Amino acid sequence: MTHSADRRSAFIVDVLTEEFGASMALDPAAFRRKFRKMAATPFAFYRGSASLFYADQLGDFADDRFLDERTSRVWIHGDLHAENFGTYMNASGQLVFNVNDFDEAYVGPFSWDLKRFAASVALLCYAKALSDRVISDLVDGFARSYLTELRALAAGGDDAIGSITLDNADGVLRRVLQQARLNTRVDLLAAQTTIDDYERRFSRSDGVYQVDQETRAKVCAAFEDYLGTLPEHTTRLRPVAAHVKDVVLRTGVGIGSAGLPSYNLLLEGHTQALENDVVIYMKQAQVPAVARHIDDERVRGYFRHQGHRTAESQRALQAHADPWLGFTELDGVGQLVAEVSPYAADLDWADVDEPEELAGVLTDLGRAVARMHSVADDESSHDLVDYSTEEAIVAAVGDDVDGFVAHLVDFAHAYGARARDDHQLFVDLFRNGRLPGI
Numbered sequence: 001m002t003h004s005a006d007r008r009s010a011f012i013v014d015v016l017t018e019e020f021g022a023s024m025a026l027d028p029a030a031f032r033r034k035f036r037k038m039a040a041t042p043f044a045f046y047r048g049s050a051s052l053f054y055a056d057q058l059g060d061f062a063d064d065r066f067l068d069e070r071t072s073r074v075w076i077h078g079d080l081h082a083e084n085f086g087t088y089m090n091a092s093g094q095l096v097f098n099v100n101d102f103d104e105a106y107v108g109p110f111s112w113d114l115k116r117f118a119a120s121v122a123l124l125c126y127a128k129a130l131s132d133r134v135i136s137d138l139v140d141g142f143a144r145s146y147l148t149e150l151r152a153l154a155a156g157g158d159d160a161i162g163s164i165t166l167d168n169a170d171g172v173l174r175r176v177l178q179q180a181r182l183n184t185r186v187d188l189l190a191a192q193t194t195i196d197d198y199e200r201r202f203s204r205s206d207g208v209y210q211v212d213q214e215t216r217a218k219v220c221a222a223f224e225d226y227l228g229t230l231p232e233h234t235t236r237l238r239p240v241a242a243h244v245k246d247v248v249l250r251t252g253v254g255i256g257s258a259g260l261p262s263y264n265l266l267l268e269g270h271t272q273a274l275e276n277d278v279v280i281y282m283k284q285a286q287v288p289a290v291a292r293h294i295d296d297e298r299v300r301g302y303f304r305h306q307g308h309r310t311a312e313s314q315r316a317l318q319a320h321a322d323p324w325l326g327f328t329e330l331d332g333v334g335q336l337v338a339e340v341s342p343y344a345a346d347l348d349w350a351d352v353d354e355p356e357e358l359a360g361v362l363t364d365l366g367r368a369v370a371r372m373h374s375v376a377d378d379e380s381s382h383d384l385v386d387y388s389t390e391e392a393i394v395a396a397v398g399d400d401v402d403g404f405v406a407h408l409v410d411f412a413h414a415y416g417a418r419a420r421d422d423h424q425l426f427v428d429l430f431r432n433g434r435l436p437g438i
Helices: 002-026 028-039 043-049 050-057 108-128 132-154 170-181 185-192 213-227 233-237 290-293 304-315 353-375 389-397 401-431
Strands: 073-076 085-089 095-099 106-108 193-196 199-201 208-210 244-248 262-267 278-284 326-330 333-339
Touching: 002 028, 002 290, 002 401, 028 043, 028 170, 028 208, 028 326, 028 401, 043 050, 043 108, 050 108, 050 233, 050 290, 050 401, 073 304, 073 353, 085 170, 085 208, 085 353, 095 170, 108 353, 108 401, 132 233, 132 304, 132 353, 132 401, 170 353, 170 389, 185 193, 185 208, 185 213, 185 278, 185 389, 213 244, 213 278, 213 326, 213 333, 278 326, 304 326, 304 333, 304 353
Parallel strands: none
Antiparallel strands: 073 106, 085 095, 193 199, 208 244, 244 262, 262 278, 278 333, 326 333
């Protein structure tokens, strides 16, 4: 191994240990599973190593002429990669294709979202054996679509396309929305529950465990507190008595949630008919990777705990968010609470291979990201960002559209190559026992 590779390997160990060290000590087996998933492909490694990405933004990749006092303080997704998009049913009952998974959301530089996404596109397309020229064109199309939508929003919104729904989607994203529309609550309940003696209960299976009475009582008490965090206008959507029928512990949920407890609660639906039952989850929220690199007490002090941060961030960034979205505390630790929605469908990139199809999808995703960045500002119900983010970003880019696009394209190639090299270093570190504590 060369000296530079040795130094980079040591840096990877330091960053991952700082980010995950305490959790690794509590549950090393969960992190062995997480790291094996990350070892599978460069993209999987990139997904699981947001902390490394942000550490690099303050180092080798710190130069960014489009950041100023305002554009460095935008509500961002925090982990905007290609697999964090999908469908949800919004509070108005409309199916929307949009960004999802807001566990890492925070307030920071807007371009960090765009760079993280652009590099993920480079990794995704490299794995599909697409040329550098094609990758450049795809990132170019995403960036220009983002700016076009953002400029339209800054100009008053008359020319903005807005949310991606069945009314305006086409191609791949329309198919995803149509597939989500076929999903039913009955199918979701059938997959996760059984009916015994005329009552529905969770099925016990791998990764799903019964809880004792003491734990159930604590979870139910946290649930009662959570109900008070729901917006008033969602009251009509709650079950009549919000009766908890069953509680289970789930483990092994997601590549980013290693070692974190998560509970599923089965609720009585709005009638006594069993097909109306609702499944919600309560999971421990964690410090977002980007927060370790943002020194802003105004942001840090805004949130009661990480569950509050996650829920408020999602409400800020997602127009008409899930009506069940809220937060609570369990054993003094912040929890995110939301519905396990039957109408969630992810974009499967394995089904999108041709450059023409990819270009159409990335153009749509550019619009979605622009809308996400624009909604959480002075016109929202949140006062953490008290100016128009779309106007601030448009002003920062100014007439240098080509320069902004080239900046993202160059970053996508450079960091995509860095992530592929880092993946190999990580695999060697892991398989040779050089990641401490696991």
